[in-house]
Amino acid sequence: MYHERAAAVAGEIRKVIPLNREWRALEFxxxxxxLSLLLKDQLKEITLIDSSAGMVKVLNEKIAAEAVENxxxxxxxxxxxxHGDEKYDLIYNLMVLHHVSDVEKIIGKFRDMLNPGGYLAVADLCSEDGSFHGGGFTGHRGFNPETLAAMLVDRGFAGISHKTAYVIDRVMADGSRKQFEVFLMTASLPKPKAGAGSGVS
Ligand SMILES: C[S@@+](CC[C@H](N)C(=O)[O-])C[C@H]1O[C@@H](n2cnc3c(N)ncnc32)[C@H](O)[C@@H]1O
Structure with a gap:
C-alpha cells in the first residue's frame, strides 16, 4: 500500500506541477x-528532512545501496x-502534516524556504473520525482541504487546488473495512511584480 500510495501521489504531482531538472526540492x-525516489529523476536534487534517527538510517542505507546521487x-x-537560509523550488510532503502540532507555523516555514514562484505540494488525510490512528494519537484527525487552503492563502500562497490522490482501504480491528481519502493540495508562491515596492507611482 505504501508504494502504491506514493506512486499515486507522485503521478498527481507530475500532472499539476511542471517539474524541472534544474529545481532543488525538499521533502519534509x-x-x-x-516519494522522493519516484521523483528524483525529474529534479536536480532533493533534500530529505526527517526527525526520526531510524528513518534517516534507512534512507542513507537505501541511497548508498541504490547509488543515488541527488x-x-x-x-x-x-x-x-x-534549516538555515536554504531556498527550494519545490517542497512536498506525504502523510506528515497530521503529525505536526503547529500546522500554521510549519506552513510559514515552507513559505520562507521557497523561492518566489516555488511550489508546495501537501498530501495528507482528509478529515476522519480518529480511527486511522486509533486511541492515544495526539495529532490531527486529517484535514478539511478547504480549511487548509485558507491557511495557505493566509500565508501568501496562490493557485491553490486539491483533489483526491489515493484512497487507503484498511481492514479495521473488528474485521470491517474502512476507506480513508488522501488529498493532494498544490499551491505556489507568487513572484513579486516587477517594480513592486518602489514607492514610485
Ligand atoms: C507517517 S510518516 C510518512 C512517511 C512518508 N512520507 C510516507 O508517506 O511513507 C511521517 C514521517 O514524518 C516524520 N516527521 C514527523 N514530524 C516531523 C518533523 N517535525 N520534522 C521532520 N520530520 C518529521 C516522521 O519521522 C516520519 O518519518
Missing part, C-alpha cells in the same frame, strides 16, 4: 523515501529547529 518527513538526508525536527 520522507520516512523511507518512497538525494541528501538531514536529521532535523523542522517544527522545532530551523
Amino acid at each position: 518527513g520522507p520516512g523511507t523515501g518512497l 538525494l541528501k538526508v538531514l536529521h532535523l525536527d523542522l517544527e522545532q529547529e530551523d
